[in-house]
Amino acid sequence: MTKTVLSGDGVTPERSHSLQLWCVAAFLPADVKQTRFPTAKTKGFYLPTPAFTQWLRHKNRVVAKLLITPDVVLECPQAADSEKQKPSLWQPEPALQDRNYGAWCGQKLSDLPAEDLTQFLQQPDFSPSMGESLNVFQARVSDWVSGWNDCGILLARPAVIKAIAAHVLQAGSQISHRLDLDEGTVSLFTRHAGQWRVRQLGAPFTDER
Secondary structure: OOEEEEEOOEEEEEOOOOEEEEEEEOEOOHHHHOOEOOOOOOOEEEOOOHHHHHHHHHHOOOOOEEEEOOOEEEOOOOOOOOOOOOHHHOEEOHHHOOOOOHHHOOOEHHHOOHHHHHHHHHOOOOOOOOOOOHHHHHHHHHHHHHHOOOOEEEEEOHHHHHHHHHHHHOOOHHHHHHOOOOOOOEEEEEEEOOEEEEEEEEEOOOOOO
């Protein structure tokens, strides 16, 4: 049985035995919701729901690794559960931290010079002082994806997952501005015969997944 999926080279049937990378989008820090650039110490978070816990229990049978970025924390339920996923079971993956905003960390968008903000939004090679440009951020994520050779689950901020999608679709860093990805959703990227594909993007968790 094959399923049709969207890939960088068009619509392609996916076969079994593909490598899988499940990506869970963490909730953004309060700074971001207040239109501030997050500081290095600000953490995104994910609070497991019953649907997520059941989904994770099922996926643990087929995935080899649980990865979490250093700018995200996993807040576990307090109820006793022998299969509860403790943060220590998740391996940190520093290469997939969110974009580094350098000297802009902690600042509000409205406080920045209009010219700098325009360049930031429109020029992928523009970088804040001591920070990363969109293209440099994309290259960092793409380098990691190119070396991934396993099945696993990644808990990361939405921008990172959109950068993974941009790499898979071979569409360039600015395509991420055209991708909507809600917090608390799950995406799936697969690789078969060296070809990456987008299987799903930003799907909600349900008990059936």
